[in-house]
Amino acid sequence: FLGLSNLTILETCIALVKEGRGVEIDLDRIPLDDKKAFRLLQKGETTGVFQLESSGMKRYLRELKPTSLEDIIAMVALYRPGPMELIPQFIAGKHGTYRPSYLDPRLKPILEKTYGVAVYQEQVMQMAREIAGFTLGEADVLRKAVGKKIAKLLAEQKDKFVSGAVKNGIKPLVAEKIFEFIEPFARYGFNRSHAACYAVIAYQTAYCKANYPAEFMAALLTSDQHNTDRIAIEIEEARRMNLEVLGPDINESAATFTVTKDESGKPRRIRFGLNAVKNVGEHLVEAIVAERRHGPFTSMEDVLRRIQHKDFNKKSVESLIKVGAFDAWHERQHLLKNVDEVLAFTRSITEEANRKQTNLFGGLPSAFAPTLRLTAAEPASRTQRSQWEKELIGFYLTEHPLNDHREVLNAHAVPILQAREKRGRGVKIGGIVTSIKKITTKKNEPMAFLRLEDHTGSTEVVVFPKIFQSAGAFWEIDRLLIIEGQADHRDGEWKLLADKVWDLRTMPVKPTIAEPVAPATVQLRVEMETTTPAIFASLREILQRFPGERPVTLLATKNGQQKLVPTPYRVEMNNELRAHLESLLGACIVE
Numbered sequence: 001f002l003g004l005s006n007l008t009i010l011e012t013c014i015a016l017v018k019e020g021r022g023v024e025i026d027l028d029r030i031p032l033d034d035k036k037a038f039r040l041l042q043k044g045e046t047t048g049v050f051q052l053e054s055s056g057m058k059r060y061l062r063e064l065k066p067t068s069l070e071d072i073i074a075m076v077a078l079y080r081p082g083p084m085e086l087i088p089q090f091i092a093g094k095h096g097t098y099r100p101s102y103l104d105p106r107l108k109p110i111l112e113k114t115y116g117v118a119v120y121q122e123q124v125m126q127m128a129r130e131i132a133g134f135t136l137g138e139a140d141v142l143r144k145a146v147g148k149k150i151a152k153l154l155a156e157q158k159d160k161f162v163s164g165a166v167k168n169g170i171k172p173l174v175a176e177k178i179f180e181f182i183e184p185f186a187r188y189g190f191n192r193s194h195a196a197c198y199a200v201i202a203y204q205t206a207y208c209k210a211n212y213p214a215e216f217m218a219a220l221l222t223s224d225q226h227n228t229d230r231i232a233i234e235i236e237e238a239r240r241m242n243l244e245v246l247g248p249d250i251n252e253s254a255a256t257f258t259v260t261k262d263e264s265g266k267p268r269r270i271r272f273g274l275n276a277v278k279n280v281g282e283h284l285v286e287a288i289v290a291e292r293r294h295g296p297f298t299s300m301e302d303v304l305r306r307i308q309h310k311d312f313n314k315k316s317v318e319s320l321i322k323v324g325a326f327d328a329w330h331e332r333q334h335l336l337k338n339v340d341e342v343l344a345f346t347r348s349i350t351e352e353a354n355r356k357q358t359n360l361f362g363g364l365p366s367a368f369a370p371t372l373r374l375t376a377a378e379p380a381s382r383t384q385r386s387q388w389e390k391e392l393i394g395f396y397l398t399e400h401p402l403n404d405h406r407e408v409l410n411a412h413a414v415p416i417l418q419a420r421e422k423r424g425r426g427v428k429i430g431g432i433v434t435s436i437k438k439i440t441t442k443k444n445e446p447m448a449f450l451r452l453e454d455h456t457g458s459t460e461v462v463v464f465p466k467i468f469q470s471a472g473a474f475w476e477i478d479r480l481l482i483i484e485g486q487a488d489h490r491d492g493e494w495k496l497l498a499d500k501v502w503d504l505r506t507m508p509v510k511p512t513i514a515e516p517v518a519p520a521t522v523q524l525r526v527e528m529e530t531t532t533p534a535i536f537a538s539l540r541e542i543l544q545r546f547p548g549e550r551p552v553t554l555l556a557t558k559n560g561q562q563k564l565v566p567t568p569y570r571v572e573m574n575n576e577l578r579a580h581l582e583s584l585l586g587a588c589i590v591e
Contacts, residue, residue, distance in 0.1 A: 005223055006050040006201050012219035012256075013208045020215065020259050020267050027204050032069050036210035037203065041066050048209060048220045050053075050202045051076050055421045056084075056547065064091045070113070072202055077119045079196040082188035085544060086117045087448040088568035103178050104170060106130045118185035120192035127182055132164030138515070139482045208526040212268045213241050214259045222256040225276045228394030229457045236455045237396070238270060247389070247397050248272045250303060250325045251296045255285050274322075278392045281321040300329050301372040304346050306387055308353075310360040314343055322388035323396070330374070332385060341536055345372045345516070356417070388432070395453075401432050402454060405480060407509045409454065410483050412502075417456035420494040423546060424574030427496060430454060433477050437565035441465060447562035448475050452483065452496075460495040480504035522550050522573055524581065525588045528558040537585060540569075542580045548572025 014025045017130055020313045040046070044058035052061065052072075057079050064087075066072055071094070078087050092098030093115020100116025104109050110126050113120060118124055125139035134142065142161065147151040158179050165175035218240045224230035235245050244251075244262065244319075246269055252260060256273040274285040287309045303326070320326065321335045335342065346371035376487040380388075386399045402409060409415075413430035414422070433452035438448045445465035452461050463475060474481060477586040485498040543552060550573055554565040571577060581588055 006205055009048075009216075009219045009223045010201075010204055010208060012222055013212060013216045016215040016218055017212050017258055018123070018260075021212075025208075025212075030207050032203070037207040038067060040210040041072070041204055046206065048217070048234060049205045051079075051198050052202050052206070054079075055418050058085050059549075060091070063088075064094060069199060069203055069421055071179050073192070073195045073199040074114060074119050076198045076202065077190035077192070078117075080188065080190070081544065082184070083119070083190070084295070084547070087566050088118050090115055090119075103174055103181060104131065107297065120188065120195065121186075121189040122192050124182055124186045124189050126472040127178070129163065130163045131168065131170065132176055133163075133168055134164065142351055143186050143189070146183055149187070158365070170260065179510065193303070197243060213244050215269055217241070217243060218257040218259050218270045222271065225256065227370060231276075232453070232458070233456055237397070242268070244269045244272045245397070247324045248274055248277055248320070248393075250288065250320065251292065251328065251330065253325070254289060255282070272393070272397070274325075277323050277325075278314045278320055281311050281316070282308055284316055287312075300326055300335070300342075300424045301345070304342065304372065308346075309327055310349060312514075313344070314339065319392050323392050324389075331377075331379045332388070333380035334374065334377045336380075338374040341374060342372070345370055394429060400455060401478070401480065402430075405430075405504055406455075406508045408482075411509055412507055413454075415456040416452070416454050416459050419496075420457075421570055422458070422487050422548070423489070424576045425486045425499070426484065426574055427487045428482060429459070429496060430482040431458070431480070433475070433479045433481060435457065436475060436477055438475070445469075450475065452481065460493070461487070461498050462495060463498045467498050467501065470550045474501050474503065481508060488545075520550055522552045523555055523564075523573055524552065524585065524590070525555045525557065526585065531585075538584055539581075542577070542584065543567070543571055544576070545580075548579040 002567070010027065014027075017025055024413070033231050036344050041049075041061055044062040046052040046058055046061065052058075053073070053214060057075070060075065062077065064071060065199065075087075078084060078090060089098055091228065091582050093100060100111065102111065102149045106129060107130075110123055110130065114120075114123070115279055118127070121143055125136065128134040128139040131291055138160075142157050145157045158176075158404065160181075161179050162172060162175040164179065166172055171180070176198060178579070195351075205216070206369055208219075217234065221234050221238075221530070224234060238245050246260075249271065252258075252271050253274045254271075255275045258271050258273065259267045260269045260271050262268045274288065275282060285530055288307060291306050294306075297306065301579075318336065318339055320416050321339070324332060326332075326335060352370060382399045383401070386396045386401055389395070389397045409430045413428050416431065419427055419429050426459045429452060431452040434451045434453045436448055436450040438446060440446055443465075445468075448463040449460050450461050468475060480503070482502040482504050483496060483498050484500040485496045488495050488497050488535070548571045550568040550571055552567045554567060556565050
């Protein structure tokens with residue numbers, strides 16, 4: 001079930017709210033018109049919101065500005081290949097800039113709530129019943145026939161539909177047009193009850209995020225604590241929401257992510273959980289949390305005296321040091337340089353305890369009680385701390401290597417999270433190389449597979465021999481790069497096939513544009529006298545395959561006259577799309 005993890009997130013959020021604020025949330029009783037929730041949806045701030053967090057969905061939510069649960073149900077149903085092309089019409093209908101017309105008055109009560117768009121399977125079945133007199137069973141057969149695209153069965157259903165419509169007083173030509181109107185909707189229509197279930201969970205997650213932001217984000221991070229790509233996205237989102245994400249701390253961290261209060265007493269901080277630290281097992285975490293119930297640890301020495309556990313060994317101690325769990329008392333490098341002394345101290349504590357058990361005077365303080373003595377050491381650099389965090393919690397927490405280069409990244413590259421929505425050539429991303437695998441091809445040429453990471457996530461980049469050899473010095477771990485190439489999605493995972501590469505540190509910062517510039521329109525010249533319905537169908541199919549930001553308009557030409565006709569499509573213009581369009585329509589792109 002798609003929403004299962006989201007139900008767990010909601011359950012965790014509710015528990016955190018009760019623990020930190022003393023507020024009981026009953027999701028069955030939350031208001032369905034909450035202003036904060038709908039403000040969040042209208043702004044498209046839906047990272048972590050069930051079904052509504054893709055970049056395309058965020059854009060449509062900003063355009064739609066939903067005001068009711070019905071709007072969310074419709075968007076859940078429409079945001080899929082096929083019906084997605086009708087979203088602009090739905091949005092225009094909601095804002096009153098589009099008034100639908102109906103082939104028969106009996107269609108109006110069925111479609112007017114969705115602005116003339118048949119969104120749900122139930123609407124298709126209702127149209128079959130009202131127009132052609134179908135029974136519920138017959139309407140379902142029609143839906144299945146269209147969905148399976150069985151030509152013989154489809155022809156039979158069309159004849160039956162037209163015949164029934166004529167009996168209901170509709171002219172044959174109009175009946176055929178109504179069937180042609182219904183057919184594409186029947187092919188992709190979404191079950192309303194399914195959409196409603198998804199939309200309710202979507203609204204509940206939006207409600208929690210809007211009203212209890214720290215608790216919701218902590219629950220979200222806990223759910224994804226072993227998925228480093230998701231964690232990076234969610235931490236970036238938490239920071240955008242002005243929440244502070246704090247690293248692991250021996251006194252404050254629980255097993256999972258928790259919420260703490262800031263200096264003003266507001267729950268605006270999220271504390272990392274110890275379970276997310278590599279080499280620190282669950283049993284050791286349980287022992288640390290249990291021991292804290294007897295009071296907070298007061299020093300490193302106090303920790304070593306009180307945590308006597310078999311898993312509290314060199315590996316786990318080093319990991320806790322490197323991620324900053326003991327930063328309240330000691331600098332990280334200082335402890336690491338003295339880790340052998342730290343472990344020797346724990347052994348001496350154990351030996352002292354054993355002596356006390358066999359000593360007649362065990363209750364008296366020993367004249368030789370062990371003490372922790374640390375020698376001085378140079379502090380770790382920012383880069384070293386970042387690398388430790390990357391190694392042990394999967395990403396950079398306190399100091400990302402790209403923090404000093406945000407302006408350059410924003411000027412020259414698309415965030416990796418957004419890039420995953422793109423297809424074709426000309427995609428440009430930037431980040432730090434976190435891993436690299438160099439190989440030799442069958443032709444004995446070097447190439448590489450590397451992982452590039454920015455603040456929003458990471459992706460694989462394939463570097464073929466030609467570019468590998470032309471920019472050989474760039475292909476190293478920790479290099480900061482801008483890479484342009486072709487998006488590839490053939491294996492079910494988005495990756496970039498590199499065409500060009502630049503050193504991010506030497507890239508100039510472009511002047512900031514005061515106002516956002518609307519994406520340029522793609523204008524296509526269409527000869528109406530020679531463009532058949534089949535060609536228009538092919539054109540629709542091509543435009544659907546290259547979704548993007550640029551709106552498409554047709555420059556329709558007929559009898560020497562021209563007219564601009566808007567379309568509901570937005571595309572990502574690239575060489576592949578250009579080739580398809582010119583193959584279908586000739587030199588149709590108006591430059």
